[in-house]
Amino acid sequence: MPHVEVLPNSASAAAPGWTYVVDTGYDPSKVAINPKDRKRAAARPGARSDNELSARQQTAIARRIAELERDNDPKQSIAIAGKHATPKTQNARRIIQYQRQIKHWLDDEEAQLQQAPAPRTAQSSRRVGTMASIPPTPSEATPGPITPRPSATQADPSTQVDPLLSIDNLMPPPLDKAELDALLAAPPLSYAASHVGPPAPGGPPQRHFCDNCGYWGKIKCLRCGARVCGLECKEAHEATRCLKWA
């Protein structure tokens, strides 16, 4: 048999801390922590609700994602069995003995970039437009001749195609040889800088799901900010996952 345990039934008594909240994208749990924040939220009309998560909720989300992304379980150490070739050089011995995880190597890479001199060209820099919520990499943090390029999702006259004019736009300007050469010669980005940016502003709002059953999450838990679909799932949430990642 696979290892399966029947989960305990959800708690019977409803705990305090719950209320029906119409989801307006405004997070009441945050108001309790920092009353000033409400003003700030109001000053940003149309701001997406995901930008308004409390620090506690953001930590919880980050922990959960880190768990979902993990490659190896540090609690499980599996020894390499059997005989195998001994290291043939000092380099090989050192490398084979490393027990570091990818996180350490990526942290090293970022630390080295912090110390490295600023890149000479804008080529290795990310354009700033799509990087709003990602911490800037050193190359981006360096003021330099970064020219943001328009992306197709932005309102730029050259990409807003009027069907009547489309024939004119069928052929974009031919490739500039020097520009192409510069593109091909540009070095790789760091791992951290290679991530895609957040969705373009003005897109559909973030969807929220019931933390228990996966249906739409219309009710918010006041203790942890998670969403549920109704009373049944609210009880199950409290019995299992409420504040699990906090």
Place this chain on the structure above:
Amino acid sequence: MPPKGSRKLSTIAPKHTLVLDNGAYTLKAGLVPAASTDLSYDSCTVIPNCIARSTRDKCTYVASELIHCKDFGELAFRRPVEKGFIVNWEAEKAIWEHEFVESTAGEGLMCDPKETNLLLTEKPNCPKELQKNCDEIVFEQFEFAAYHRSVGATFCAYTSADGSSLSSLPQECLLIIDTSYSDATILPIYSGQLIQSAVRRLNIGGKLLTNYLKELSSLRHYNMMEETYLLNEIKEAVSFVTSSKEQFSRDLERTWKGRLGDKRDLDTSIVVDYVLPDYEGSIHGYARPHDPVKSRMRRGLQPQQGPREDLLPVGNERFAVPELLFNPSDIGIQEAGLPEAIVQALGTLPEALKLAFLSNIVVVGGNSLIPGFMERLESELRMLVPDNYLLGIARADDPIKHTWLGAARFASQPDLLKHVLVSKAEYDENGSTWLAKKFAATAGR
């Protein structure tokens, strides 16, 4: 341009090349003789890139030995590749030795590295220190005769999407979307050369999808947190991508149980019961339409005599899990979904290149096999690009072996290969820092 000090290659280069697409989940490998003309997907062997340990039979399974495992319950995995990069060389070395060097090597894979070239793929944006570790192990530990390391997708320029034709000239503009175990990467390739500054990655890979399904199933039904193998099997068996956001909403309604006092019938054309294997009579499970009566019979309620069944109902998880590829924000990952990520990557390029890349997109990687994935990707991408732009998008015939086949086709052409290989003698003379620069400079071939 070759850096100063590089020498002309020895003319007696080995006759065969180990072509190795070293993925986080599986190795794709094959020995390719020079000038071979009959390469196909069938020339590629897929090997689990892991060491697995069972707490039940107390056995350790190295890579291909996993095929002998009969009980995947609570099987623990050690994977040398993390986020797509080789991190743990103790484990990767043991696996390479086991699969390519020792008598345990698979059919047609055993080689003497001293008489073999190695063509090794890597993921883009690999930290330089990890590249250096890799190069040093290849030459100093395995002592391959000659070696080249490059981003795997660049080799796809040397084969057609259906894997049928060989080409000595790379395609001019090719956009590879690699949706793999570790992540999804967008790779614009111009004449076989990666446009590094436009490469983008999305943190959603097959690993995250499996872990997500494991988390949801454990929350909703049984604690299955130690059953990674089984949940991966279930994911592969039942997941699908809805055709649109609107269809997603409809399917979510059809799989909802309703409220207290207003119960709904689950749509059994979506909700399935996965019959779990017992690892005694059965090694693998299977899905069948949901039966509310049977699924209510949990362990303990079933008759002691006769066959017992453990059922895992799978409802909205079937489509909500792969939906993360299109909406990472559903679990709070603040990254654009795959179609918008493609637009972001191409947004850094001149319009003429963007247009050319959009007309020649090839999708590789195992997640592209999820039913509905290609249709959703194409229709959402279509909405994001100007109407008058041609959109040419296809899944490689074998999206798992396609990168390997491209690399194998490259390796089978001595004229191409000799320009990029570095011999062990050159390495011994110039060292690993020189080698890293050399590979960076020859990335364009």
